[in-house]
Amino acid sequence: MRLISSSLQENEASLREQLANCSDLVIRSFTLKDESLLLLVYLDGMTKLQSVEDNLLKPLIFSGLPHGIARIQTLTEMIKHEWLPLSNVKTDESLEDLIQHILQGNLAILVDGEASAIIAGVQEFEKRGIEEPKKESTLRGAKEGFVENLRTNTSLIRRRIIHPQLKMESYTIGKYTQTGVVLAYMQGIADEKVLADVRGKLDEIDVDGVIESSYLEEWLENTSFSMFPQIMNTERPDIVAASLLEGKIALITNGTPFVLILPITFWSGLQSADDYFERFVFVVCMRAIRYLMAFIAFSLPAIYVALSTFHSEMVPVNLMLGIATARESAPFPTVIEMLLMMVIFDGLQEAGVHLPNQLGPIISIIGALIIGQAAVEAGIISTPIIIVISLTGVAAYTIPKYSATLPFRMIRYILLLISSLLGFVGFTFGIIFLLINLVMLESFGTPYMSPVAPFDGTRIKDMIIRYPFWMKNGRNKKVRS
Incomplete structure (x- = not known):
């Protein structure tokens, strides 16, 4: 020195x-x-x-x-x-x-x-003001979102949890960027084993720079090659505060408004902040619809191909005749039509994300309408395919977390290919292997499918359905099962 x-x-x-x-x-x-x-x-x-x-x-x-x-x-x-x-x-x-x-x-x-x-310490540089999160907007609740400044983000959490048990440990990661990272948790509520695991992994990170919190996410995950994320990100301080009170851990990274939360389960991606701001009876119904839509988002194309190609006897006669009539002039097999439209739909979705805000929705809507209508009129794609793809896309948009929709988009292609070869037998095997993967997966010691597998009657009151607050048996002191 x-x-x-x-x-x-x-x-x-x-x-x-x-x-x-x-x-x-x-x-x-x-x-x-x-x-x-x-x-x-x-x-x-x-x-x-x-x-x-x-x-x-x-x-x-x-x-x-x-x-x-x-x-x-x-x-x-x-x-x-x-x-x-x-x-x-x-x-x-x-x-x-x-x-x-x-x-x-x-x-x-x-x-x-x-x-x-x-x-x-007289730092002063330009920073963005606190605004409502655009990707996680709610009808009711706080309209504040995280920004790119580390201390502004920690203060937003401190304002919601006013207690000395809220601890915030500082780390500096990145050889050249020297990025500040804060490990936030509730002492006495967070699992000490999970804390020790996260601390050890943060100390072992050896990287030139950390530009966004996703850099840390890939270093911390136990199963990096899994399609399903084991760490959740959010822009909302109220979600982070609620997660900390449940015993979870938050990682706040300087330079990004996205805060990491761990450990999580499969059901975390299907929950919305509005679930806790509206009446529980309505939320129970909406969650049931959301779970149904989540199933449709990755399975409907495969089910349609399996029914129309291998198991037409399971479809009502009049409906099957209508599908057959619509496909009379189609030059490609059903699976090729489905794959083609899925690729086009995902391409339009990516275009809408990366184009400027003023042009993105316009290009996506007009592109989908024009391409779909032109493909049907030209006889390249049959009308039922357009209906199935549209319903699949709408179903995916009902999932609150964008990162939770990405595995469904990949599974959609896998199930479609298996079903096009083996029908419902292939679809069933695909679902079985998917469930095996989910049951075996863990997020920092927490079973990914808990509280369903293994079953936990206390935690299921909030993970799957939403019980009224007065019926919950206190807080969940341990996240591990």
Whole structure:
């Protein structure tokens, strides 16, 4: 470790060498009335200097040192304890640490003849204001969402849980980005084994940079190659606060509005914040519809192909005659038609996501209408295929979490291919293998299909259906099963 020199010239030379070719670096020297030399170092655009100039530089330059300074041994101590009206002020003797503080937006003050530097926390940079989350909007409840600033996000959680048991541990991850990460949990409620597991994995992360919380997600997951996420992300502080009270853990990453929550279960992706803001009788009905739509979202194309190709006797005669009539001019087998339309639909969906907000919905709707109508009129695609794909797409949109829809989109193709080869036999085997995978999967020690497998009568009151709050048997003290 390289120490700060007592020579101001050597320190300035070292800083200019380490931070060479940095056009936003500002180094300013000042001479006081008693001929003491000061050196201010900061990055332009990341430091608020108004309070330092008004309360430190101007009085020292024009008035000199105050009387009675002999009681304090060094000028550094005097500036730190008596002249710098800031709460976040400290001294450092390491040159490497000094450079890191400067790069983080702090102000460094060095005094000639003293082998230490004053670090003043006066960061100020542009940041986005608190707004309603666009991907997780609700009809009722708070309209606040996380932003890209770490301390703003932690304060949004602190405002909802006002208790000393809410702990927030800080980590710095990324060799070059030095990204701040906060591990938040409720002491006494969160599982200590899960906490130890997460702490160990955070300490082991060795990466050049962390730009978004998804970087951490891939490092932390136990089964990275699984289609199903074992960590949930959210933009809503109320969801994070509720999860912490349930014994879960949150990871807040600087530079992103998405906070990670773990451990989770399969049912976490099918729950909406509105489920806890509306009357429970209505929520029970809506959840039943949502689960049905989730099943349709990945199984309807496979079921249609299996019925129309292998098991036409299971379809009512009049309906089967209508399907056969609609397919008279179709040049491709049913499975090819289905695959073609699924690819086109997913392509339009991706186009709608990546296009500007003003154009995305328009392009998606017009593209779907024009392509669908033109394909039917040209005899390339039969009308029932368009109906099945449309219903499948609408069903997927009923799932509240976007990340939870991604596995369903992949499973949809797998089940379709198996069903096109073996009919309902292949569909059944596909569902069985899917359930086996889900039952074997864990999220930080929590069975992914709990509280259904293994069955937990207490937790099922909130995971599958939504009981009234007064019927729940207190909080879930342990997330592990």
